[in-house]
Amino acid sequence: MPTDIKALVANRLGENYELHDRYLNRTLVKVQRTIGFDRVYARAKGAYLYDKEGQDYLDFLAGFGAFNIGRNHPAVRKAIQDVLDLDLPNMVQMDCAFLAGVLAERLVARLAVQGAPHLDAVFLCNSGTEAVEGALKFARAATGRPRIITLENSYHGLSYGSLSVTGNPFFHEGFGPFLPGVAHVPLGDTAALARELAEGDVAAFLVEPVQGKGIKFPRDDYFNRAQELCRRHGALLICDEVQTGLGRTGKWFAFEHWNLQPDIITLAKTLSGGYVPCGAIVARRAIYQCVFPRLDRCIVHSSTFGRNNLAAVAGIAALDVIEDEGLVENAARMGEMMEARLRQIQQRHEIVDEVRVKGLMCAFEMAEPQAFFGKLGWKFYHALDPGLFPQLIVTPLLQKHRILTQVAAHRADVVKFLPPLIIGETEINRFCLALDDVLHGLRRFPGPLADVAMNFFRSAGKGSPIKPEPLPA
Secondary structure (H helix, E strand, C coil): CCCCHHHHHHHHCCCHHHHHHHHCCHHHHHHHHHCCCCCCEEEEEECEEEECCCCEEEECCHHHHCCCCCECCHHHHHHHHHHHHHCCCCCCCCCCCHHHHHHHHHHHHHHHHCCCCCCCEEEEECCHHHHHHHHHHHHHHHHCCCEEEEECCCCCCCCHHHHHHCCCHHHCCCCCCCCCCEEEECCCCHHHHHHHHCCCCEEEEEECCCECCCCECCCCCHHHHHHHHHHHHCCEEEEECCCCCCCCCCCCCHHHHHCCCCCEEEECHHHHCCCCCCEEEEECHHHHHHHCCCHHHCCCCCCCCCCCHHHHHHHHHHHHHHHHCCHHHHHHHHHHHHHHHHHHHHHHCCCEEEEEEECCEEEEEECCCCCHHHHHHHHHHHHHCCCCCCHHHHHHHHHCCCEECEECCCCCCEEEECCCCCCCHHHHHHHHHHHHHHHHHCCCCCCHHHHHHHHHHHHHCCCCCCCCCCCCC
16 A cells, blocks of 8 residues: 555654664764754745744755755746656656756756856756766866866765865765875965966866855955966866855856856756756866767766656756746845845954855854953863854754754854845844844853753763664674
8 A cells, every 4th residue: 555645744753863863874863962953844935944833944054055946936846746747758768858958958048148158068967966976077088187176175075086076074084095186275376276287187177166165265366367277287177066056156156256167067956946856067068078979988977867857847947936036136135135234243243253155155254252251161162172162153043043054164163054045134134133142142151052061961861872883794
C-alpha cells in the first residue's frame, strides 16, 4: 500500500531530530540542540517559516541562498504541476530533452542582456559542486593545462575536485590528499596571482565574486587586473556564481559589479526555484566544444538527472519570477537600506567592527571592544572557544526574536545573513531591531552565554552522545 504522505506528516512531524540522531548525522543533531536551533518547522511561505504552533520565523538564511524567490513560490509549484500533468517522457537520455533546451536558451538570453553574449553554451547538472567539478574539466580540456588557481578563504563545494580547489583548510581536515596542481592566492594580491600565472601551466583562475564564507570582496579593481593577467597568460577566468548569481548581489550576476567577461560561470541554488535541484555551467561555445570534440566523445561529460523536466521547469519558472517581480532591483534597494541600518547599529555598538554588504549578501564582523566589561566578556568567550562569540548573536536572534541567521565561517567573528530577495522594509526593521537588542545583551555578563550553556546541558540529556564509532573490519 502506498504511504499516505499527508497522514505521515500529520502523525509523525516532530520526530525530526530523533530520526536524524538514529539514522543520519547525529553530530549535526547535537550541534543544533546545543545552539538552540532544534526547532520543528511545519510550514513555509515566502520569507517566513512557521512552527506547529503557528509562530513565524523570519528566514534570513534562505537555505544558504537557494530561496532567492522565497519559499514555496506558487509560480514554480504550478510549473512543476503542469509538467507532471503532461506525463512527458523524462530522462530518455538518448534524445534531446525539450525543456532542458528551453532553460538553456533562457540562460543564454539573460546573460546576453547582462553584457555577456559570449557565454552561449550551457551544460545542465544538479548542484553547485557538480557545476564547479564540470567547470574544472572544461578549463583543462580547453587549455590543455593542468593547474587551477583559486583564492584563499574560498568555498567551491565538498565533492573531491571542488573541495580540492576550496581555499579553506577547515573543510580539508581528514580528507587529503587532494588533487594536485591547485594553488591558493590571497584576495587582492595581484603579484601572487601573476607569479602563479607566469608558470604558463594554469588552466583557470576560479573566483567567487563575493566569497560566501565571510562575505568578502575586493573594494577596488582587483578582479579587472586579475582578468587582464589571465588573458595575458592564456588562462581562463571562471566565476563561481552558485550563491552570488541570479540577483543575490543586486545584479543578475555578481561579475557585473566589475564589468567582467568571464569565460565560464557556474550556477545553482536559486535555479532550483526552491523545489528541484538544478545547476548549470555556462561557457563560451569554443570552450564547450573542446569537451565534446568528436562524435565518439559526445557524452564524455554527462549527468543522469541534469536535464530532467522538473529541474528544467523549476529553473524556467525561477527566472520568470526574478524578472517579473523585479527581484534584482529589490535586492539592490533593500541591500542599500540594510547597509545604512547596519552602519547605524555600528555607531551604537563598538563591537561591530566592519559591515560588508553586496545586495542582499550581508555580514558584519566583530572586534574586541575597548570598554572594560566588554573587553572582559570578549576575552572570556574566546578563551572558552575561539568560534563561540558569533553564536552568541545567532542563538538569541532565533530563540528570542525568531530570526534565522548563521555564523559566517569557522573561528571567525562574523555573522552572515542571506534574506530572500522578496523582503521589504518590514523584514529589515524586524531584523535590525532584533540585532540591536541582542548586541545590547552582550554588554551583560554572562549574557547570552547562559542561554548557550543551558542549551548544552539540555541537549546532553537528549539523543545519543557523540562518540567514536568502530571502524568496519
